[in-house]
Amino acid sequence: MEFEPNKTPYAYCSAANNPFTQESLEVRVPQIMDEIVNTVKRELIQDQELGNAARVEEGNKIVQELMELREEMKRNEVLKPLAKDSIGDVEEYNQYGENYFKGERWFETPFIWWEPYLYRRIAGIFNRAVTYKDFDYFEHQKKKTFVASAQAVITLGGRAYDCVEECKVENIGEQQVQGLALQDEMAKRRLVGFLEVLQTSLWGNQTDLSMFPDLKSGDLEKLQAKLLASGNNGGGAAKDDDNINKNLISNDSLKIHQIFERINSRNEANGTNGGVKRIDIVLDNSGFELFNDLIFANWAVELGYATEVVFHGKRIPWYVSDVTRADFEWTLECCSNADFFSGNSQDILKLIKMGQRWRDQYYKTGVWRFEDDLFWTGPYPTKYITKYAPELWKKISAASDMLLFKGDLNYRKLVSDLKWPEDTPFETAIGKSISTAPGVPAIVALRTLKADTIVGLSSGLSARLDSEDPGWKHKGKYGVIQLGAGKFRD
């Protein structure tokens, strides 16, 4: 199936034809907009007290524009072209809308078009106001949720630190090697450690504020405790198959691990140690999920699987909790600062040591980089990166070994949000331009399901889950780890 906007069947057609899209448009998204309005109103109160007349005027205008936008959706109007702003992609957005969705109304146009368009419209409203240009209207929610995750961050941080130490050859004493050669023991530990950090990064995607905006501190702790108990803590990913893998419904972890080992041996065999080994991560949510992604990147760098990690985030506030540069840097600061966490347990000490390494030895030196190309907030299927962001793709494909995509929306965009038969191979669905062109990096998706869109399942699985667990595609309860091998295909 080739993607042709508005011609090929979408997994999510329009709200008129899909109850989940409809619910999003009628309930979930208006609530998100109300929350933004409330945030601006809080700013207004402060500005009035401080006598910031210019900001009060702009704040009032923003509230009015947001309310108008909310009404446009409710009245099912035609989606208007974006008004001019200085974000840098207005013309491209409008051209895309004009080409493929011209004259369509909110309830009749596909989910994968109206939702990014909506967040982009909101960003434009703020960008046009001088005193709100760089205001992140989701910042408060993102920070609050990370603070509420502190206990899980501490526990996981301590565990992540140990996981790396256990895999270092100098820490595997002869007496611990029960009957196995040192190399075999190390390989085993590295595999177990890999599965642990990979799945930590995957399940972190459950905590997403655009889908679950009401995650209260208590719920969050319960969810995180469940993740930790289900095997992400203590090397359980490999030993606790029943518990974890039951919900992991498509799992290429072992093939991905083999690629990591090939990356290592390639450099050793070539005698090019010190040569670049690069992983790119297209981030999703800030907070607990980002922390889990950092743990994965930490593992890869510490154990020599990567010499560079490039994190791709969002230039503008996006889908409530997506990572911006400010979120990324704030998270590194929190993790480096003992005052952020109360207590001085061993886990906190390990976490802070790791956090300071992330900030000072990785981020400040460029081993870790953060980039925020506008492509990631565009409306396009990912395979169009070659057309709409050729420079970005050139840089990634020339240098990267592996490009990991986090989360539900990134997944939907990777497979063009089409209604593929569920057993369509992942590589087929992501499209030739990025999966089989010469030299392309391996493409990995780590995603918990919050949407109907799905490929790469064994046939019949979807029907079984439909009957056993109605609504299973929307709960964030099930996950996939899928691979397109790219240049590592033999």
Ligand SMILES: O=P(O)(O)OC[C@H]1O[C@](O)(CO)[C@@H](O)[C@@H]1O
């Ligand atoms: O943060 P994630 O995992 O991308 O989830 C957000 C996604 O979930 C949804 O809310 C439902 O599919 C979409 O709006 C979006 O695709």
